[in-house]
Amino acid sequence: MKTVRLIGVPTDRNSSFLRGAAGAPAPIRAQLFSSHGNLAAEVGGELGGSIGFHDAGDLPLLEDGGDDAIITASVVAALVAGEAPLLLGGDHAVTFPIVQAIAAHHGPVSILHFDAHPDLYDDFEGNPRSHASPFARIMEAGLATRLVQVGIRTMNDHCRDQAARFGVEVLPMRGFRPDQVPRLSGPVYISIDLDGLDPAFAPGVSHHEPGGLTVREVLDVLAAVEAPVVGADIVEYNPLRDINDMTAVVAAKLVKELAALLSR
Structure with missing residues:
Protein backbone atom coordinates (compact mmCIF):
# COMPACT_ATOMS: atom_id res chain seq x y z
CA MET A 1 0.00 0.00 0.00
CA LYS A 2 1.34 3.43 -0.97
CA THR A 3 1.32 6.42 1.32
CA VAL A 4 -0.65 9.34 -0.08
CA ARG A 5 0.98 12.79 0.05
CA LEU A 6 -1.51 15.67 0.29
CA ILE A 7 -0.13 18.89 -1.24
CA GLY A 8 -1.90 22.26 -1.19
CA VAL A 9 -1.54 24.40 -4.32
CA PRO A 10 -2.77 27.88 -3.29
CA THR A 11 -2.95 29.77 -6.57
CA ASP A 12 -5.62 31.22 -8.80
CA ARG A 13 -3.46 33.45 -10.99
CA ASN A 14 -4.86 31.78 -14.13
CA SER A 15 -8.52 32.16 -13.19
CA SER A 16 -10.58 33.95 -15.81
CA PHE A 17 -13.63 35.15 -13.88
CA LEU A 18 -13.32 35.34 -10.08
CA ARG A 19 -10.39 34.98 -7.71
CA GLY A 20 -10.67 32.97 -4.50
CA ALA A 21 -9.57 29.44 -5.35
CA ALA A 22 -6.12 30.16 -3.91
CA GLY A 23 -7.76 30.01 -0.48
CA ALA A 24 -9.10 26.49 -0.97
CA PRO A 25 -6.62 24.11 0.71
CA ALA A 26 -7.07 25.28 4.32
CA PRO A 27 -10.89 24.99 4.54
CA ILE A 28 -10.80 21.61 2.79
CA ARG A 29 -8.30 20.37 5.38
CA ALA A 30 -10.44 21.82 8.17
CA GLN A 31 -13.41 19.75 7.04
CA LEU A 32 -11.29 16.66 6.40
CA PHE A 33 -10.09 16.63 10.01
CA SER A 34 -13.28 18.00 11.56
CA SER A 35 -14.91 16.04 14.38
CA HIS A 36 -18.20 16.12 12.45
CA GLY A 37 -17.04 13.02 10.57
CA ASN A 38 -14.26 10.47 10.41
CA LEU A 39 -11.43 9.53 8.05
CA ALA A 40 -12.95 6.38 6.57
CA ALA A 41 -13.39 6.02 2.80
CA GLU A 42 -16.51 4.40 1.37
CA VAL A 43 -14.43 2.18 -0.92
CA GLY A 44 -12.49 0.90 2.09
CA GLY A 45 -9.67 2.01 4.33
CA GLU A 46 -9.08 4.88 6.73
CA LEU A 47 -6.68 7.81 6.40
CA GLY A 48 -3.87 7.51 8.90
CA GLY A 49 -4.71 3.85 9.48
CA SER A 50 -4.84 1.35 6.64
CA ILE A 51 -4.32 4.26 4.23
CA GLY A 52 -0.94 5.86 4.80
CA PHE A 53 -1.40 9.62 4.72
CA HIS A 54 1.17 12.43 4.75
CA ASP A 55 -0.07 16.02 4.75
CA ALA A 56 2.82 18.01 3.27
CA GLY A 57 1.12 21.38 3.73
CA ASP A 58 0.84 24.13 1.12
CA LEU A 59 3.43 25.03 -1.49
CA PRO A 60 5.10 28.48 -1.16
CA LEU A 61 3.74 29.79 -4.43
CA LEU A 62 4.42 33.37 -5.51
CA GLU A 63 1.68 33.83 -8.12
CA ASP A 64 4.25 34.25 -10.88
CA GLY A 65 5.86 32.31 -13.71
CA GLY A 66 8.03 30.29 -11.35
CA ASP A 67 5.09 28.54 -9.71
CA ASP A 68 4.89 25.76 -12.31
CA ALA A 69 8.41 24.64 -11.41
CA ILE A 70 7.53 24.60 -7.70
CA ILE A 71 4.43 22.51 -8.38
CA THR A 72 6.31 20.06 -10.59
CA ALA A 73 9.13 19.72 -8.05
CA SER A 74 6.65 18.91 -5.28
CA VAL A 75 5.13 16.10 -7.33
CA VAL A 76 8.56 14.75 -8.26
CA ALA A 77 9.54 14.74 -4.57
CA ALA A 78 6.45 12.73 -3.67
CA LEU A 79 7.07 10.21 -6.43
CA VAL A 80 10.75 9.80 -5.58
CA ALA A 81 9.73 9.14 -1.96
CA GLY A 82 7.41 6.40 -3.16
CA GLU A 83 4.29 8.37 -2.26
CA ALA A 84 1.22 9.01 -4.39
CA PRO A 85 0.48 12.75 -4.88
CA LEU A 86 -2.97 14.20 -4.21
CA LEU A 87 -3.11 17.94 -4.80
CA LEU A 88 -5.62 20.54 -3.62
CA GLY A 89 -5.96 23.54 -5.90
CA GLY A 90 -6.15 26.23 -6.69
CA ASP A 91 -7.45 26.82 -10.19
CA HIS A 92 -7.45 24.11 -12.85
CA ALA A 93 -4.34 25.45 -14.59
CA VAL A 94 -2.27 23.62 -11.95
CA THR A 95 -3.16 20.27 -13.51
CA PHE A 96 -0.74 20.83 -16.40
CA PRO A 97 2.51 21.00 -14.36
CA ILE A 98 1.25 18.19 -12.11
CA VAL A 99 0.66 15.87 -15.06
CA GLN A 100 4.02 16.87 -16.55
CA ALA A 101 5.72 15.45 -13.46
CA ILE A 102 3.47 12.38 -13.32
CA ALA A 103 4.06 11.52 -16.98
CA ALA A 104 7.83 12.01 -16.67
CA HIS A 105 7.82 9.38 -13.93
CA HIS A 106 5.15 6.92 -15.06
CA GLY A 107 4.90 7.61 -18.79
CA PRO A 108 1.80 9.04 -20.50
CA VAL A 109 -1.34 8.55 -18.43
CA SER A 110 -5.03 7.93 -18.95
CA ILE A 111 -6.95 10.86 -17.48
CA LEU A 112 -10.40 10.78 -15.88
CA HIS A 113 -11.60 14.38 -15.73
CA PHE A 114 -14.75 15.61 -13.94
CA ASP A 115 -15.86 19.10 -14.95
CA ALA A 116 -18.65 21.28 -16.28
CA HIS A 117 -16.16 22.60 -18.84
CA PRO A 118 -13.82 20.72 -21.19
CA ASP A 119 -10.90 23.12 -20.47
CA LEU A 120 -9.57 22.60 -24.00
CA TYR A 121 -9.23 26.20 -25.16
CA ASP A 122 -6.13 26.74 -27.24
CA ASP A 123 -5.79 30.27 -25.85
CA PHE A 124 -8.44 31.73 -23.57
CA GLU A 125 -8.53 35.54 -23.41
CA GLY A 126 -4.90 35.75 -24.46
CA ASN A 127 -3.66 33.27 -21.84
CA PRO A 128 -2.59 29.84 -23.11
CA ARG A 129 -2.06 28.80 -19.47
CA SER A 130 -5.61 29.77 -18.47
CA HIS A 131 -7.59 27.46 -16.23
CA ALA A 132 -9.73 26.99 -19.34
CA SER A 133 -6.77 25.47 -21.23
CA PRO A 134 -4.88 22.83 -19.18
CA PHE A 135 -6.05 19.83 -21.16
CA ALA A 136 -5.08 21.42 -24.47
CA ARG A 137 -1.56 21.82 -23.07
CA ILE A 138 -1.54 18.26 -21.71
CA MET A 139 -2.75 16.66 -24.94
CA GLU A 140 -0.52 18.64 -27.29
CA ALA A 141 2.50 17.70 -25.15
CA GLY A 142 1.68 14.00 -25.43
CA LEU A 143 1.34 13.59 -21.66
CA ALA A 144 -1.86 11.52 -21.92
CA THR A 145 -2.82 8.58 -24.09
CA ARG A 146 -6.49 8.95 -23.26
CA LEU A 147 -8.69 11.72 -21.86
CA VAL A 148 -12.20 10.90 -20.66
CA GLN A 149 -14.32 13.88 -19.55
CA VAL A 150 -17.39 13.47 -17.34
CA GLY A 151 -20.08 16.03 -16.55
CA ILE A 152 -19.46 18.35 -19.52
CA ARG A 153 -22.32 20.77 -20.24
CA THR A 154 -20.71 23.88 -21.76
CA MET A 155 -19.21 22.53 -24.99
CA ASN A 156 -18.86 25.32 -27.55
CA ASP A 157 -17.71 25.04 -31.16
CA HIS A 158 -14.04 25.75 -30.45
CA CYS A 159 -13.79 23.17 -27.68
CA ARG A 160 -15.72 20.66 -29.79
CA ASP A 161 -13.09 21.11 -32.51
CA GLN A 162 -10.33 20.75 -29.94
CA ALA A 163 -11.88 17.55 -28.57
CA ALA A 164 -11.94 16.10 -32.07
CA ARG A 165 -8.34 17.22 -32.67
CA PHE A 166 -7.07 15.45 -29.57
CA GLY A 167 -9.40 12.45 -29.63
CA VAL A 168 -11.01 13.36 -26.31
CA GLU A 169 -13.85 11.11 -25.12
CA VAL A 170 -16.52 13.52 -23.86
CA LEU A 171 -19.44 12.20 -21.80
CA PRO A 172 -21.92 15.08 -21.81
CA MET A 173 -24.10 15.58 -18.77
CA ARG A 174 -27.33 15.20 -20.70
CA GLY A 175 -28.42 11.59 -20.32
CA PHE A 176 -25.38 10.70 -18.20
CA ARG A 177 -25.16 7.45 -16.24
CA PRO A 178 -22.11 6.38 -14.22
CA ASP A 179 -21.96 3.05 -16.04
CA GLN A 180 -21.24 4.90 -19.30
CA VAL A 181 -17.72 5.78 -18.12
CA PRO A 182 -15.25 3.47 -19.88
CA ARG A 183 -12.83 1.33 -17.93
CA LEU A 184 -9.40 2.90 -18.14
CA SER A 185 -6.09 1.09 -18.19
CA GLY A 186 -3.30 2.37 -15.98
CA PRO A 187 -1.57 4.48 -15.09
CA VAL A 188 -4.60 6.71 -14.39
CA TYR A 189 -4.67 10.35 -13.30
CA ILE A 190 -7.93 11.76 -11.86
CA SER A 191 -8.76 15.47 -11.97
CA ILE A 192 -11.90 16.73 -10.22
CA ASP A 193 -13.07 20.26 -10.90
CA LEU A 194 -15.75 20.85 -8.29
CA ASP A 195 -17.93 22.77 -10.74
CA GLY A 196 -18.54 19.44 -12.43
CA LEU A 197 -20.99 18.92 -9.59
CA ASP A 198 -24.35 20.62 -9.72
CA PRO A 199 -24.29 23.92 -7.78
CA ALA A 200 -26.87 22.41 -5.41
CA PHE A 201 -24.11 20.12 -4.11
CA ALA A 202 -21.12 22.44 -4.61
CA PRO A 203 -22.07 26.13 -4.47
CA GLY A 204 -18.52 27.15 -3.56
CA VAL A 205 -17.14 27.49 -7.07
CA SER A 206 -16.52 30.50 -9.29
CA HIS A 207 -18.44 29.19 -12.29
CA HIS A 208 -21.94 28.00 -11.37
CA GLU A 209 -23.26 25.72 -14.12
CA PRO A 210 -26.67 24.14 -13.41
CA GLY A 211 -27.55 20.61 -14.42
CA GLY A 212 -24.45 18.87 -13.11
CA LEU A 213 -23.36 15.70 -11.38
CA VAL A 250 -17.74 17.51 -0.40
CA ALA A 251 -14.09 18.15 -1.30
CA ALA A 252 -12.95 16.53 1.95
CA LYS A 253 -15.00 13.44 1.19
CA LEU A 254 -13.43 13.27 -2.25
CA VAL A 255 -9.98 13.49 -0.64
CA LYS A 256 -10.78 10.30 1.30
CA GLU A 257 -12.10 8.42 -1.73
CA LEU A 258 -9.19 9.47 -3.96
CA ALA A 259 -6.69 8.61 -1.24
CA ALA A 260 -8.15 5.12 -1.03
CA LEU A 261 -7.65 4.67 -4.78
CA LEU A 262 -4.14 6.12 -4.74
CA SER A 263 -3.01 3.90 -1.88
CA ARG A 264 -3.82 0.63 -3.65
Missing part, protein backbone atom coordinates in the same frame (compact mmCIF):
# COMPACT_ATOMS: atom_id res chain seq x y z
CA THR A 214 -24.58 14.57 -8.00
CA VAL A 215 -22.06 13.66 -5.33
CA ARG A 216 -23.28 10.06 -5.52
CA GLU A 217 -22.65 9.91 -9.28
CA VAL A 218 -19.05 11.05 -8.79
CA LEU A 219 -18.53 8.53 -5.99
CA ASP A 220 -19.97 5.73 -8.10
CA VAL A 221 -17.63 6.55 -10.99
CA LEU A 222 -14.63 6.61 -8.65
CA ALA A 223 -15.62 3.33 -7.01
CA ALA A 224 -15.63 1.62 -10.42
CA VAL A 225 -12.00 2.58 -11.20
CA GLU A 226 -9.94 -0.61 -11.21
CA ALA A 227 -6.69 0.47 -12.87
CA PRO A 228 -3.75 1.83 -10.85
CA VAL A 229 -4.27 5.51 -9.97
CA VAL A 230 -0.94 7.36 -9.77
CA GLY A 231 -2.03 10.91 -9.01
CA ALA A 232 -5.06 13.14 -8.55
CA ASP A 233 -6.22 16.68 -7.94
CA ILE A 234 -9.27 18.49 -6.61
CA VAL A 235 -9.51 22.03 -7.95
CA GLU A 236 -11.60 25.18 -8.33
CA TYR A 237 -13.08 25.32 -4.83
CA ASN A 238 -13.75 28.99 -4.05
CA PRO A 239 -14.44 29.38 -0.32
CA LEU A 240 -15.63 32.96 -0.89
CA ARG A 241 -18.67 31.51 -2.67
CA ASP A 242 -19.40 28.61 -0.32
CA ILE A 243 -22.48 28.21 1.90
CA ASN A 244 -22.01 26.67 5.37
CA ASP A 245 -18.84 24.93 4.14
CA MET A 246 -20.97 22.60 1.99
CA THR A 247 -18.44 22.44 -0.84
CA ALA A 248 -15.47 22.06 1.47
CA VAL A 249 -17.20 19.03 3.05
Whole structure:
Protein backbone atom coordinates (compact mmCIF):
# COMPACT_ATOMS: atom_id res chain seq x y z
CA MET A 1 0.00 0.00 0.00
CA LYS A 2 1.34 3.43 -0.97
CA THR A 3 1.32 6.42 1.32
CA VAL A 4 -0.65 9.34 -0.08
CA ARG A 5 0.98 12.79 0.05
CA LEU A 6 -1.51 15.67 0.29
CA ILE A 7 -0.13 18.89 -1.24
CA GLY A 8 -1.90 22.26 -1.19
CA VAL A 9 -1.54 24.40 -4.32
CA PRO A 10 -2.77 27.88 -3.29
CA THR A 11 -2.95 29.77 -6.57
CA ASP A 12 -5.62 31.22 -8.80
CA ARG A 13 -3.46 33.45 -10.99
CA ASN A 14 -4.86 31.78 -14.13
CA SER A 15 -8.52 32.16 -13.19
CA SER A 16 -10.58 33.95 -15.81
CA PHE A 17 -13.63 35.15 -13.88
CA LEU A 18 -13.32 35.34 -10.08
CA ARG A 19 -10.39 34.98 -7.71
CA GLY A 20 -10.67 32.97 -4.50
CA ALA A 21 -9.57 29.44 -5.35
CA ALA A 22 -6.12 30.16 -3.91
CA GLY A 23 -7.76 30.01 -0.48
CA ALA A 24 -9.10 26.49 -0.97
CA PRO A 25 -6.62 24.11 0.71
CA ALA A 26 -7.07 25.28 4.32
CA PRO A 27 -10.89 24.99 4.54
CA ILE A 28 -10.80 21.61 2.79
CA ARG A 29 -8.30 20.37 5.38
CA ALA A 30 -10.44 21.82 8.17
CA GLN A 31 -13.41 19.75 7.04
CA LEU A 32 -11.29 16.66 6.40
CA PHE A 33 -10.09 16.63 10.01
CA SER A 34 -13.28 18.00 11.56
CA SER A 35 -14.91 16.04 14.38
CA HIS A 36 -18.20 16.12 12.45
CA GLY A 37 -17.04 13.02 10.57
CA ASN A 38 -14.26 10.47 10.41
CA LEU A 39 -11.43 9.53 8.05
CA ALA A 40 -12.95 6.38 6.57
CA ALA A 41 -13.39 6.02 2.80
CA GLU A 42 -16.51 4.40 1.37
CA VAL A 43 -14.43 2.18 -0.92
CA GLY A 44 -12.49 0.90 2.09
CA GLY A 45 -9.67 2.01 4.33
CA GLU A 46 -9.08 4.88 6.73
CA LEU A 47 -6.68 7.81 6.40
CA GLY A 48 -3.87 7.51 8.90
CA GLY A 49 -4.71 3.85 9.48
CA SER A 50 -4.84 1.35 6.64
CA ILE A 51 -4.32 4.26 4.23
CA GLY A 52 -0.94 5.86 4.80
CA PHE A 53 -1.40 9.62 4.72
CA HIS A 54 1.17 12.43 4.75
CA ASP A 55 -0.07 16.02 4.75
CA ALA A 56 2.82 18.01 3.27
CA GLY A 57 1.12 21.38 3.73
CA ASP A 58 0.84 24.13 1.12
CA LEU A 59 3.43 25.03 -1.49
CA PRO A 60 5.10 28.48 -1.16
CA LEU A 61 3.74 29.79 -4.43
CA LEU A 62 4.42 33.37 -5.51
CA GLU A 63 1.68 33.83 -8.12
CA ASP A 64 4.25 34.25 -10.88
CA GLY A 65 5.86 32.31 -13.71
CA GLY A 66 8.03 30.29 -11.35
CA ASP A 67 5.09 28.54 -9.71
CA ASP A 68 4.89 25.76 -12.31
CA ALA A 69 8.41 24.64 -11.41
CA ILE A 70 7.53 24.60 -7.70
CA ILE A 71 4.43 22.51 -8.38
CA THR A 72 6.31 20.06 -10.59
CA ALA A 73 9.13 19.72 -8.05
CA SER A 74 6.65 18.91 -5.28
CA VAL A 75 5.13 16.10 -7.33
CA VAL A 76 8.56 14.75 -8.26
CA ALA A 77 9.54 14.74 -4.57
CA ALA A 78 6.45 12.73 -3.67
CA LEU A 79 7.07 10.21 -6.43
CA VAL A 80 10.75 9.80 -5.58
CA ALA A 81 9.73 9.14 -1.96
CA GLY A 82 7.41 6.40 -3.16
CA GLU A 83 4.29 8.37 -2.26
CA ALA A 84 1.22 9.01 -4.39
CA PRO A 85 0.48 12.75 -4.88
CA LEU A 86 -2.97 14.20 -4.21
CA LEU A 87 -3.11 17.94 -4.80
CA LEU A 88 -5.62 20.54 -3.62
CA GLY A 89 -5.96 23.54 -5.90
CA GLY A 90 -6.15 26.23 -6.69
CA ASP A 91 -7.45 26.82 -10.19
CA HIS A 92 -7.45 24.11 -12.85
CA ALA A 93 -4.34 25.45 -14.59
CA VAL A 94 -2.27 23.62 -11.95
CA THR A 95 -3.16 20.27 -13.51
CA PHE A 96 -0.74 20.83 -16.40
CA PRO A 97 2.51 21.00 -14.36
CA ILE A 98 1.25 18.19 -12.11
CA VAL A 99 0.66 15.87 -15.06
CA GLN A 100 4.02 16.87 -16.55
CA ALA A 101 5.72 15.45 -13.46
CA ILE A 102 3.47 12.38 -13.32
CA ALA A 103 4.06 11.52 -16.98
CA ALA A 104 7.83 12.01 -16.67
CA HIS A 105 7.82 9.38 -13.93
CA HIS A 106 5.15 6.92 -15.06
CA GLY A 107 4.90 7.61 -18.79
CA PRO A 108 1.80 9.04 -20.50
CA VAL A 109 -1.34 8.55 -18.43
CA SER A 110 -5.03 7.93 -18.95
CA ILE A 111 -6.95 10.86 -17.48
CA LEU A 112 -10.40 10.78 -15.88
CA HIS A 113 -11.60 14.38 -15.73
CA PHE A 114 -14.75 15.61 -13.94
CA ASP A 115 -15.86 19.10 -14.95
CA ALA A 116 -18.65 21.28 -16.28
CA HIS A 117 -16.16 22.60 -18.84
CA PRO A 118 -13.82 20.72 -21.19
CA ASP A 119 -10.90 23.12 -20.47
CA LEU A 120 -9.57 22.60 -24.00
CA TYR A 121 -9.23 26.20 -25.16
CA ASP A 122 -6.13 26.74 -27.24
CA ASP A 123 -5.79 30.27 -25.85
CA PHE A 124 -8.44 31.73 -23.57
CA GLU A 125 -8.53 35.54 -23.41
CA GLY A 126 -4.90 35.75 -24.46
CA ASN A 127 -3.66 33.27 -21.84
CA PRO A 128 -2.59 29.84 -23.11
CA ARG A 129 -2.06 28.80 -19.47
CA SER A 130 -5.61 29.77 -18.47
CA HIS A 131 -7.59 27.46 -16.23
CA ALA A 132 -9.73 26.99 -19.34
CA SER A 133 -6.77 25.47 -21.23
CA PRO A 134 -4.88 22.83 -19.18
CA PHE A 135 -6.05 19.83 -21.16
CA ALA A 136 -5.08 21.42 -24.47
CA ARG A 137 -1.56 21.82 -23.07
CA ILE A 138 -1.54 18.26 -21.71
CA MET A 139 -2.75 16.66 -24.94
CA GLU A 140 -0.52 18.64 -27.29
CA ALA A 141 2.50 17.70 -25.15
CA GLY A 142 1.68 14.00 -25.43
CA LEU A 143 1.34 13.59 -21.66
CA ALA A 144 -1.86 11.52 -21.92
CA THR A 145 -2.82 8.58 -24.09
CA ARG A 146 -6.49 8.95 -23.26
CA LEU A 147 -8.69 11.72 -21.86
CA VAL A 148 -12.20 10.90 -20.66
CA GLN A 149 -14.32 13.88 -19.55
CA VAL A 150 -17.39 13.47 -17.34
CA GLY A 151 -20.08 16.03 -16.55
CA ILE A 152 -19.46 18.35 -19.52
CA ARG A 153 -22.32 20.77 -20.24
CA THR A 154 -20.71 23.88 -21.76
CA MET A 155 -19.21 22.53 -24.99
CA ASN A 156 -18.86 25.32 -27.55
CA ASP A 157 -17.71 25.04 -31.16
CA HIS A 158 -14.04 25.75 -30.45
CA CYS A 159 -13.79 23.17 -27.68
CA ARG A 160 -15.72 20.66 -29.79
CA ASP A 161 -13.09 21.11 -32.51
CA GLN A 162 -10.33 20.75 -29.94
CA ALA A 163 -11.88 17.55 -28.57
CA ALA A 164 -11.94 16.10 -32.07
CA ARG A 165 -8.34 17.22 -32.67
CA PHE A 166 -7.07 15.45 -29.57
CA GLY A 167 -9.40 12.45 -29.63
CA VAL A 168 -11.01 13.36 -26.31
CA GLU A 169 -13.85 11.11 -25.12
CA VAL A 170 -16.52 13.52 -23.86
CA LEU A 171 -19.44 12.20 -21.80
CA PRO A 172 -21.92 15.08 -21.81
CA MET A 173 -24.10 15.58 -18.77
CA ARG A 174 -27.33 15.20 -20.70
CA GLY A 175 -28.42 11.59 -20.32
CA PHE A 176 -25.38 10.70 -18.20
CA ARG A 177 -25.16 7.45 -16.24
CA PRO A 178 -22.11 6.38 -14.22
CA ASP A 179 -21.96 3.05 -16.04
CA GLN A 180 -21.24 4.90 -19.30
CA VAL A 181 -17.72 5.78 -18.12
CA PRO A 182 -15.25 3.47 -19.88
CA ARG A 183 -12.83 1.33 -17.93
CA LEU A 184 -9.40 2.90 -18.14
CA SER A 185 -6.09 1.09 -18.19
CA GLY A 186 -3.30 2.37 -15.98
CA PRO A 187 -1.57 4.48 -15.09
CA VAL A 188 -4.60 6.71 -14.39
CA TYR A 189 -4.67 10.35 -13.30
CA ILE A 190 -7.93 11.76 -11.86
CA SER A 191 -8.76 15.47 -11.97
CA ILE A 192 -11.90 16.73 -10.22
CA ASP A 193 -13.07 20.26 -10.90
CA LEU A 194 -15.75 20.85 -8.29
CA ASP A 195 -17.93 22.77 -10.74
CA GLY A 196 -18.54 19.44 -12.43
CA LEU A 197 -20.99 18.92 -9.59
CA ASP A 198 -24.35 20.62 -9.72
CA PRO A 199 -24.29 23.92 -7.78
CA ALA A 200 -26.87 22.41 -5.41
CA PHE A 201 -24.11 20.12 -4.11
CA ALA A 202 -21.12 22.44 -4.61
CA PRO A 203 -22.07 26.13 -4.47
CA GLY A 204 -18.52 27.15 -3.56
CA VAL A 205 -17.14 27.49 -7.07
CA SER A 206 -16.52 30.50 -9.29
CA HIS A 207 -18.44 29.19 -12.29
CA HIS A 208 -21.94 28.00 -11.37
CA GLU A 209 -23.26 25.72 -14.12
CA PRO A 210 -26.67 24.14 -13.41
CA GLY A 211 -27.55 20.61 -14.42
CA GLY A 212 -24.45 18.87 -13.11
CA LEU A 213 -23.36 15.70 -11.38
CA THR A 214 -24.58 14.57 -8.00
CA VAL A 215 -22.06 13.66 -5.33
CA ARG A 216 -23.28 10.06 -5.52
CA GLU A 217 -22.65 9.91 -9.28
CA VAL A 218 -19.05 11.05 -8.79
CA LEU A 219 -18.53 8.53 -5.99
CA ASP A 220 -19.97 5.73 -8.10
CA VAL A 221 -17.63 6.55 -10.99
CA LEU A 222 -14.63 6.61 -8.65
CA ALA A 223 -15.62 3.33 -7.01
CA ALA A 224 -15.63 1.62 -10.42
CA VAL A 225 -12.00 2.58 -11.20
CA GLU A 226 -9.94 -0.61 -11.21
CA ALA A 227 -6.69 0.47 -12.87
CA PRO A 228 -3.75 1.83 -10.85
CA VAL A 229 -4.27 5.51 -9.97
CA VAL A 230 -0.94 7.36 -9.77
CA GLY A 231 -2.03 10.91 -9.01
CA ALA A 232 -5.06 13.14 -8.55
CA ASP A 233 -6.22 16.68 -7.94
CA ILE A 234 -9.27 18.49 -6.61
CA VAL A 235 -9.51 22.03 -7.95
CA GLU A 236 -11.60 25.18 -8.33
CA TYR A 237 -13.08 25.32 -4.83
CA ASN A 238 -13.75 28.99 -4.05
CA PRO A 239 -14.44 29.38 -0.32
CA LEU A 240 -15.63 32.96 -0.89
CA ARG A 241 -18.67 31.51 -2.67
CA ASP A 242 -19.40 28.61 -0.32
CA ILE A 243 -22.48 28.21 1.90
CA ASN A 244 -22.01 26.67 5.37
CA ASP A 245 -18.84 24.93 4.14
CA MET A 246 -20.97 22.60 1.99
CA THR A 247 -18.44 22.44 -0.84
CA ALA A 248 -15.47 22.06 1.47
CA VAL A 249 -17.20 19.03 3.05
CA VAL A 250 -17.74 17.51 -0.40
CA ALA A 251 -14.09 18.15 -1.30
CA ALA A 252 -12.95 16.53 1.95
CA LYS A 253 -15.00 13.44 1.19
CA LEU A 254 -13.43 13.27 -2.25
CA VAL A 255 -9.98 13.49 -0.64
CA LYS A 256 -10.78 10.30 1.30
CA GLU A 257 -12.10 8.42 -1.73
CA LEU A 258 -9.19 9.47 -3.96
CA ALA A 259 -6.69 8.61 -1.24
CA ALA A 260 -8.15 5.12 -1.03
CA LEU A 261 -7.65 4.67 -4.78
CA LEU A 262 -4.14 6.12 -4.74
CA SER A 263 -3.01 3.90 -1.88
CA ARG A 264 -3.82 0.63 -3.65
